[in-house]
Amino acid sequence: MTRRRRMIFILLLVCAGLWQRPSWAGEVLQFRLEPARVEISAAFAGAQVTATGSMSEPGDLVLKVAGPLQDVSLTRKTRLGPFWVAGETVKVRGAASLLFLYATAPVATLLSAAEQQKYGLPLEGAALRIEPQAQAPDDWRGAFFRLREQAGYYREHPGALKLRENGQFSAHILLPGDLETGTYTVETLIVNSGKVVGQAHGEFKVQVVGIEYWIWNAVHDTPWPFGILFTLAAMLLGVVLSAISYRPR
């Protein structure tokens, strides 16, 4: 190989290297989610999404998973003589259906309260609206977050994010069986000396597929024909099964 040919070959290799260089190569933090789509079908009983990536800055990591917004009703029981009856009911709107925090250490030890608030990290600081305006909104907010945490939808997993020496990390996001469909956002933060020094965003989708998707569409898009046909089918099924099992005495 002549010197000129060698130079052209090296130049081509450099060009190829530049061509393949990923867009995030200059970023201090990058990660990807696998799978990018969670499919809910008949056998769905929960799923695992794995976040893997690397960071070029030293520090700790925080990963926040937020589900699509959801409206819920909150009811407070009250005493009526000897009976406990349902009292006031409010609607809680615009709250995330799921909030998970994964971190290399408890978030409270990594960031000040102000920094946590700035990045929307405290589970009990999540935005929501209470309608109608309740007399003691803090009580309702407290109840909302407590019930969410008890049900396992709002949870912090300190230490669940594993960071290796070469700056690579991974976290297994375990999703429950009762999942809201829609887009789930994943925010990852590098924390160093109480400050966020790097940030990256990702998302994955949760959607119903197969016959469940078809049923959901039929129930919501054509409710009356569905109601009539399904009720008739249910009655027919009842008669057919009874006729099969009936033996004249």
Next chain:
Amino acid sequence: MELFLPIAHMDVNIVLILLYGCLVGFLSGLIGVGGGFLITPLLIFTGIPPIVAVSSGAAQMAGTAAGASYLHWRQGNIDVKMGLVLLTGSWLGAGSGVYLANMLLRAGQFGNVVIFLYAILLGFVGISMLIESLPAVLRAGAPAASPARAAAASKSWLRIWVERLPWQMAFPVSETRMSALGPLALGAAVGVLTSLMGVGGGFIMVPVMIYVLKMPIKIVVGTSLFQLLFTTAAVSVMQAGVNHAVDPVLALLLILGSVFGTRFGARLALRLPAEKLRLIFALVVVAVAIRMVVTLLVAPGDVYSMTIELR
């Protein structure tokens, strides 16, 4: 074994739901009730949203009642004439009940009215039947006239009043003659309850048909199911149309379980004496009433509860 419910949007244990269906079907076949008063609380207890539990329960009851009505029709246990009069009344009552439910919802008292209605009605019906049927079962060895005839011998003031009303009509299958206003009023009362409580009303209809209308118990069971079939079918269609809340997977599982339960219930009903059937019915109703009263009296672990709104 878990299965995802597309409308309730959650996964449930298939065997558990089939067992619920089987239990309710057994009661349907045995004592002629749809089991709405039992299946709705069971499903809610499993974590299914209340509106999906009520709506899918109605679809299941329509399927179960169709199957059970078929069995009773084959055995000649349905008084179609009586069933149609009851049905006319129940549809009129259900229409009025929808407006009443709307008024209560606006006043924010719907939930409380429903739970007190459940506790009071179930308690009253169950205890009344228990008081009547327990001595009859204990006396079972002694020779006596058939229980239905014995019961018919002692006419209540309500029965006498029904006999004096206009629009007298013969009901040959039930071997009785009475004013059509009696079953019409009964149907209307049950219709109101269907709208308010999401139940077929069998637990009210069956005792009134036995004790007030003095119909033979086997005809009562078949006729109650026949009437229930049309009422629950209407509720199922309306819940699907208005609230999009009928989960077909859940309803189908319940129907599959209930059809087999119904078969055994209907067979047992043919073998058991009437007073024992009434005692079983009374015990089931009293058990549910006690459960509801306990729920009302015991302080909840958390006074707050959360319901996810369906989309």
